[in-house]
Amino acid sequence: MPIIPPDIDLVRQQFPQFSDLNELASGGFKVVYRVETAGRAEALKLIEIPNDPEIEDVEAFRNEMFGRTKREIEALEKCAIPELVKLGVLRPVRVTLGGREFVAYSEEFLDGPSLSQLIRENRVANRPPGEPELKMLMRAGLKTIKELWRNGYIHRDIKPLNVVKLGVPDRRFVFLDLGIAFSVIESSLTPNPAQAPGTLPYMAPEMFTADFRQHVDFKSDLYSLAVTVYMYACHRHPILERPENEFQTVSRLLRQRAIPLRSVRPALSAPFCSLVDQMLRKQPALRPSNITAMLAQMEEQP
Amino acid sequence: MKLYAQHGALDGDKSLRGAQQNLIEGIIYSPRDLTLDGLRGKLRDVASTCPTTSRLFDPQFYTCFLADEEDARLGYLATDYTAYLGKRRRAQLERESQVRSDLESALNFQRQLAVTAIIAPNVLIPRSFNSIEAVIAKNFIRYAAETWSGLKDPRELYATVAISSQALRERRELFEFLNEITLLEERPAGIYLLVATPTADARYDMFDPYVVGGYMLANHVLALNGFSVINGYSDLLSPFLGAAGGAVGATGWWSNLRSFSLERFEPSAGMARRPRPRYLSMNLLNRITHFELHALRNRLPGVLNGLATDAGYPADSGSLPDAGAEMLQSWEALKTLMQRLATGETTEALAKCKEAVERAGRLYDNITIQLDQKSKDDHLEGLHAGLTQFATLAEIDSTA
Numbered sequence: 001m002p003i004i005p006p007d008i009d010l011v012r013q014q015f016p017q018f019s020d021l022n023e024l025a026s027g028g029f030k031v032v033y034r035v036e037t038a039g040r041a042e043a044l045k046l047i048e049i050p051n052d053p054e055i056e057d058v059e060a061f062r063n064e065m066f067g068r069t070k071r072e073i074e075a076l077e078k079c080a081i082p083e084l085v086k087l088g089v090l091r092p093v094r095v096t097l098g099g100r101e102f103v104a105y106s107e108e109f110l111d112g113p114s115l116s117q118l119i120r121e122n123r124v125a126n127r128p129p130g131e132p133e134l135k136m137l138m139r140a141g142l143k144t145i146k147e148l149w150r151n152g153y154i155h156r157d158i159k160p161l162n163v164v165k166l167g168v169p170d171r172r173f174v175f176l177d178l179g180i181a182f183s184v185i186e187s188s189l190t191p192n193p194a195q196a197p198g199t200l201p202y203m204a205p206e207m208f209t210a211d212f213r214q215h216v217d218f219k220s221d222l223y224s225l226a227v228t229v230y231m232y233a234c235h236r237h238p239i240l241e242r243p244e245n246e247f248q249t250v251s252r253l254l255r256q257r258a259i260p261l262r263s264v265r266p267a268l269s270a271p272f273c274s275l276v277d278q279m280l281r282k283q284p285a286l287r288p289s290n291i292t293a294m295l296a297q298m299e300e301q302p
Numbered sequence: 303m304k305l306y307a308q309h310g311a312l313d314g315d316k317s318l319r320g321a322q323q324n325l326i327e328g329i330i331y332s333p334r335d336l337t338l339d340g341l342r343g344k345l346r347d348v349a350s351t352c353p354t355t356s357r358l359f360d361p362q363f364y365t366c367f368l369a370d371e372e373d374a375r376l377g378y379l380a381t382d383y384t385a386y387l388g389k390r391r392r393a394q395l396e397r398e399s400q401v402r403s404d405l406e407s408a409l410n411f412q413r414q415l416a417v418t419a420i421i422a423p424n425v426l427i428p429r430s431f432n433s434i435e436a437v438i439a440k441n442f443i444r445y446a447a448e449t450w451s452g453l454k455d456p457r458e459l460y461a462t463v464a465i466s467s468q469a470l471r472e473r474r475e476l477f478e479f480l481n482e483i484t485l486l487e488e489r490p491a492g493i494y495l496l497v498a499t500p501t502a503d504a505r506y507d508m509f510d511p512y513v514v515g516g517y518m519l520a521n522h523v524l525a526l527n528g529f530s531v532i533n534g535y536s537d538l539l540s541p542f543l544g545a546a547g548g549a550v551g552a553t554g555w556w557s558n559l560r561s562f563s564l565e566r567f568e569p570s571a572g573m574a575r576r577p578r579p580r581y582l583s584m585n586l587l588n589r590i591t592h593f594e595l596h597a598l599r600n601r602l603p604g605v606l607n608g609l610a611t612d613a614g615y616p617a618d619s620g621s622l623p624d625a626g627a628e629m630l631q632s633w634e635a636l637k638t639l640m641q642r643l644a645t646g647e648t649t650e651a652l653a654k655c656k657e658a659v660e661r662a663g664r665l666y667d668n669i670t671i672q673l674d675q676k677s678k679d680d681h682l683e684g685l686h687a688g689l690t691q692f693a694t695l696a697e698i699d700s701t702a
Contacts, residue, residue: 215478215481217481217485219481257697257699278526281697282697283477283481283695283697284477284481285477285478285480285481285484285523286522286523286526286696286697288526288527288528289484289485289527289528290489290527290528293528
């Protein structure tokens with residue numbers, strides 16, 4: 001069930017440093033507002049920490065929520081690159097609004113459409129993006145994954161909804177939402193070791209194995225990035241054709257091979273399509289690992 | 303793909319002649335079979351007469367568990383190469399400090415040699431990737447590049463990965479092992495890949511579909527991730543490994559230089575016999591005895607390669623090769639086969655390999671004489687099934 005946003009007046013009272021509050025989006029346990037502060041726009045995020053005794057093992061769940069927010073902030077502090085969203089003026093703070101508990105913090109406001117919005121629009125207009133645009137997206141994604149991995153993180157939720165396209169030439173695509181980032185250094189936050197949070201169609205096959213924590217690395221993010229690039233290029237998922245139940249979806253993701261990119265977009269160059277296809281391999285070992293070389297390849301191609 | 307000589311006992315001038323005739327592009331020297339002075343002399347000779355030929359030295363550190371064993375056949379390893387090789391126990395090598403120290407000794411030793419690239423030492427993973435030896439081997443691989451970069455030498459480093467054919471069959475563990483190598487922070491330029499068989503003449507093992515598929519997969523994954531793969535002792539499998547992405551194949555003049563086994567270094571179980579001269583037929587993807595060649599060359603000309611070194615098997619002498627001709631013929635045939643099969647994209651090369659195996663099958667169907675056990679076509683089924691396995695493992699659409 002989606003979150004019921006708190007009373008906006010309570011939010012205004014709690015955060016007097018922000019003005020012009022406008023609700024942008026809400027879902028799950030999170031609500032996001034566009035706000036103004038010191039003459040610039042930011043995104044204020046409120047994450048509800050549930051305290052409902054009806055929730056099974058509510059204490060563990062609350063710890064996980066706190067832990068995730070803390071990790072997201074730490075990761076964004078460590079990975080300060082233009083391709084990742086930047087933190088705003090408000091550092092994480094626990095607040096009570098109308099008797100409900102929240103963690104609040106702010107990020108820069110990214111003034112542009114999400115990739116999922118663009119995919120919808122492009123599909124309707126039958127206007128697929130060209131190769132230079134796709135390469136820009138690929139480059140931004142690779143730089144993000146590289147920086148996260150350098151600091152011991154895996155994003156785990158790279159998908160069109162978590163990428164924003166900006167009008168700035170040197171910062172065209174920005175990746176956001178490290179809410180379920182995985183740390184290979186710190187202890188796990190999800191109580192059930194076999195449970196991998198994520199968005200099903202974008203999850204790498206190895207994330208569905210019970211012992212994924214033992215083996216997972218940045219190649220899972222490469223897979224999700226390839227799905228994202230593919231969807232932007234073709235307006236369709238490389239494997240899934242229509243909505244199905246969870247079991248069927250997972251089964252397809254584990255067993256069915258991706259449709260080669262070039263067979264859907266023949267005008268794209270063979271090396272670029274080959275790279276995307278290789279990143280979509282089921283086995284992590286079959287995905288390329290040298291991000292520096294991949295970035296160089298992106299620069300070299302016409 | 304390039305072909306290197308896998309050096310061994312009684313080299314004489316075989317490898318030098320191979321290099322001079324451009325049949326091989328490199329030599330991997332075996333310290334077991336050469337004094338240190340002899341090695342230096344050979345490196346000097348090749349460097350001066352064939353400066354473009356790659357010169358490598360396999361430190362054969364994988365013999366370290368045998369180093370104190372009575373009757374172990376370590377040759378000059380036990381006398382001339384103690385600067386880096388001595389008896390080791392498994393428990394010793396479980397210590398990271400020992401691994402680092404052994405790496406430093408072996409790499410420093412090679413720095414003094416006129417080799418063109420360096421091969422780092424390692425132990426053999428004998429049964430499973432889920433073993434103490436595998437942990438030790440991973441540490442050798444992990445610290446090799448770091449140790450080498452500390453020595454400030456511009457030559458390229460190859461980390462040794464020595465795996466038993468048995469371990470290669472464990473697919474999930476193989477994938478995980480390969481993935482770990484691809485994630486190395488400090489990477490060597492390439493991998494010196496050895497697949498060990500239980501005996502030095504384990505033909506059935508090398509042509510087992512699981513081994514062929516896994517061996518090709520290892521080449522594919524490593525090449526895909528930017529490693530140059532030198533396949534030691536790969537002999538007839540070389541073109542197939544090249545099709546999967548391997549950069550180099552290697553073979554030598556004795557059967558124990560055509561597949562890798564620690565048996566060559568272990569105490570001998572019996573007397574070695576001098577092998578019968580053989581002819582490598584590209585179309586059969588196999589070697590046949592000179593008797594068989596003589597019986598078939600007019601009846602079934604397809605067994606002949608039509609290459610210059612065929613002249614070394616004169617028909618008027620019963621197709622018995624001249625001294626030294628066998629190795630040159632073998633290298634030329636293998637090199638040509640590699641040029642034909644190991645080219646283009648993996649899918650394309652794979653199709654060529656399959657076609658070559660099927661063509662060999664058709665040629666064998668026309669042979670009516672009784673063949674020697676090793677000359678028979680029983681390797682083809684394993685090769686064919688191995689190619690299919692590889693395509694499945696590598697997620698390649700081999701029907702495209």
